[in-house]
Structures are given as C-alpha cells and as structure tokens.
Amino acid sequence: MKCFYDLHIHSALSPCAEKDMTPQNIVAMARLKGLGAIAVTDHQSSANCAAVMEASRDLAGPVVIPGLEIESSEEIHLLCLLPGLHEAQQMQRVVRAALPTRLNRPDIFGTQLLLDRHDRITGEETCLLLQACSLDCQTLALQVRNLGGVLIPAHVDRDAYSMLQTLGAIPADFPTAWLEFTSPDAARDCLGRHPALAAYRPLYNSDAHRLGDIAEARFCLDLPDSAGFGGAGCRHAILQALQPC
Amino acid sequence: MTLPELDRILSGQFLTDEPPVSAAVTGAYACDMLSHVMAHAGPGDVWLTILNSINVVAVAELTGCACVVLTEGVAMEPAVLERARERQVTVLSTPLTTFQAAGRLAQLLPERG
Numbered sequence: 001m002k003c004f005y006d007l008h009i010h011s012a013l014s015p016c017a018e019k020d021m022t023p024q025n026i027v028a029m030a031r032l033k034g035l036g037a038i039a040v041t042d043h044q045s046s047a048n049c050a051a052v053m054e055a056s057r058d059l060a061g062p063v064v065i066p067g068l069e070i071e072s073s074e075e076i077h078l079l080c081l082l083p084g085l086h087e088a089q090q091m092q093r094v095v096r097a098a099l100p101t102r103l104n105r106p107d108i109f110g111t112q113l114l115l116d117r118h119d120r121i122t123g124e125e126t127c128l129l130l131q132a133c134s135l136d137c138q139t140l141a142l143q144v145r146n147l148g149g150v151l152i153p154a155h156v157d158r159d160a161y162s163m164l165q166t167l168g169a170i171p172a173d174f175p176t177a178w179l180e181f182t183s184p185d186a187a188r189d190c191l192g193r194h195p196a197l198a199a200y201r202p203l204y205n206s207d208a209h210r211l212g213d214i215a216e217a218r219f220c221l222d223l224p225d226s227a228g229f230g231g232a233g234c235r236h237a238i239l240q241a242l243q244p245c
Numbered sequence: 246m247t248l249p250e251l252d253r254i255l256s257g258q259f260l261t262d263e264p265p266v267s268a269a270v271t272g273a274y275a276c277d278m279l280s281h282v283m284a285h286a287g288p289g290d291v292w293l294t295i296l297n298s299i300n301v302v303a304v305a306e307l308t309g310c311a312c313v314v315l316t317e318g319v320a321m322e323p324a325v326l327e328r329a330r331e332r333q334v335t336v337l338s339t340p341l342t343t344f345q346a347a348g349r350l351a352q353l354l355p356e357r358g
Contacts, residue, residue, distance in 0.1 A: 016299075075278055075279060075280065100280070100283075100284070102283065108303050108306050109303055109307075130300065130303070131279070131280055131283060132278075132279070132280040159297070159298070160296070160297075161298075
C-alpha cells in the first residue's frame with residue numbers, strides 16, 4: 001500500500017510559521033493535497049500535536065504522526081517522529097528540560113501559539129523555541145529510540161542547521177537509515193558531492209511554515225497492506241518503515 | 246570606533262544601508278553557534294560569523310549587536326538582507342577570515358572580561 005506523506009510540517013506554535021498554520025487548516029490542506037500521512041513537527045515542542053490529531057479525526061483527514069523538530073546542542077535540526085501522543089509529550093519534556101529558559105520575543109521571532117482542535121488560541125508558549133537544547137545528537141537518538149520513535153537528520157542538503165553541513169558528514173554511528181532532503185534534485189546534487197550518502201534512504205518533506213507549502217501527493221512510503229489507512233496501525237507501520245536498519 | 250569606519254578596517258562592504266555616523270562599536274564577538282551568541286553577544290558588539298540564515302538577523306536584533314560581519318566573503322540571500330534592512334540590522338561582508346577580522350578589531354577595541 002502506498003502512503004503519500006509530508007512528515008515535516010510546522011504549526012503556528014513555531015514562531016517562524018504563519019499564524020494560519022492551525023490544526024484544521026493543516027489537516028484540510030493535507031486532505032486537499034491527497035496526503036495519507038502528515039507529521040506535525042514544531043521546533044522543540046509537540047504541544048500542538050494533540051489538536052492536529054483531533055482535528056484530523058474530526059475532518060476525516062490524514063493519519064497524523066506526532067513529532068518535534070529538535071535542535072541539538074550542535075545546532076543540527078533533527079526530525080523526531082513518535083508512535084503516539086504520550087511518547088511525544090515525554091520527548092518534549094526531555095527537550096524542555098534541556099532548553100535554556102530564555103523567553104521568546106514575539107516582536108523579533110514571532111508568536112508561538114497554542115491551539116485546540118477548533119483552531120481556538122488556548123495560550124502562548126513563552127519560552128523561546130528557536131534555540132538549541134543542550135543535548136547532542138547521539139544522546140537525543142538514544143532517548144528517541146527508547147520511546148519507539150525515529151530521529152532523522154533534517155534537510156541535510158541545506159546550509160543552515162544541517163548535520164551534513166555542520167559535522168561535514170553523517171557520522172557512521174548515528175542510528176538512522178534515512179535522511180531528509182528538500183527535493184530529489186537537492187538529494188542528487190548532495191549525493192554528487194557526498195557519495196557516501198548513497199547508503200541512506202531519502203525522505204522528502206516540505207518543512208512547511210505556510211499552508212501553500214504543504215507537499216503535493218508526490219512522495220510515498222510503501223507500507224504493508226495490513227497497515228490500513230487510518231489511525232494507530234498506519235502510524236505504527238510508518239514508524240516501522242523509518243526505523244534504522 | 247564608529248560603525249561607518251568598519252568597512253575600511255575590515256576591507257569589506259556594507260550589504261545594508263550605510264550606518265549612521267554616530268553608531269558606536271564597543272566590542273566584538275566571534276562565534277558560529279547561535280546559542281552562544283544569544284548568551285554572550287551584546288549591544289555595541291560587532292558579531293563575526295560565517296552564518297547567513299534568517300535567524301542571524303533575529304539573533305542580531307535580540308542581542309542588539311551593532312553589526313553582523315560575514316567573514317570569508319559569505320553572502321546573504323536577498324530575502325534575508327531585506328529582513329535585515331527592515332529590522333535595522335547592519336550587515337557587512339568581508340573577504341577576511343574570522344581570525345583575520347578579529348585580529349584587526351583586537352588592535353582597536355578593549356578586551357572584555
């Protein structure tokens with residue numbers, strides 16, 4: 001069974017995302033695009049995941065995988081996907097405990113909105129999410145694995161916050177079978193410069209901060225037919241597919 | 246030292262508007278880790294870095310540093326530069342390495358504890 005995906009989407013909780021990245025809008029746009037699965041991955045927080053999962057149930061939208069985009073102490077962005085809300089909340093607690101207590105400056109970074117399933121604003125995150133936590137990539141990978149999740153180096157083809165750019169390579173002992181790229185063109189280009197990357201499988205996500213940037217139904221994961229098209233079974237199958245070999 | 250002297254001192258050029266004559270430079274900080282810059286750079290500092298993402302502008306504004314100096318001839322995307330102009334963050338580009346640029350500034354600025 002083919003599952004069209006976009007596993008890297010920011011909600012309005014990310015200060016750099018647009019305000020209309022609300023649960024219902026994200027779900028409605030993903031459905032319109034024909035996606036089978038999406039992941040909500042705000043910077044250093046999973047606080048809006050529950051609302052998006054609920055909105056998707058309300059609107060018969062795609063499968064929603066809860067996650068975070070973690071910024072490690074090396075200032076590398078890592079796509080963290082977890083099997084359920086409970087695990088996502090646990091991972092958020094780990095990251096939060098390792099985050100400096102610096103407050104957000106909405107005038108500089110943007111607001112960090114907490115939303116419910118009906119797109120109502122329920123609060124604002126006051127701690128700045130656009131900063132690194134004090135845990136390194138390997139420590140984070142271990143924590144995520146213990147929760148049954150996956151940690152995938154994000155947008156490795158880019159200059160900013162990319163493991164490839166920051167460390168100069170993907171360390172052989174970093175436990176991932178997958179790397180996230182911006183597009184197949186970017187991946188080809190990257191592979192030309194770093195032939196060792198051929199050992200990894202490419203994941204293409206939008207990293208959408210605006211509704212219009214959510215991916216078209218273009219990239220898909222091959223899941224076992226037993227995964228079904230909704231809910232926990234599909235989430236489980238996707239996380240299984242993305243596990244390090 | 247004033248900001249408008251900086252292009253001459255660092256053999257560089259301003260990518261944003263020429264800064265006001267009165268803008269003072271009181272210190273410098275060299276680092277490519279945004280978390281360290283957020284924690285340690287301050288108003289009046291020249292920040293030497295090879296980073297050029299949109300968040301560089303935000304961190305420069307947050308810390309109030311006098312100028313972002315992109316070393317090693319690093320360029321800035323037009324959209325990021327536009328953001329810098331909007332937020333009145335001064336950006337200068339120099340072909341010098343961070344070490345060379347810091348060396349020149351060290352002769353002109355007091356060392357900070």
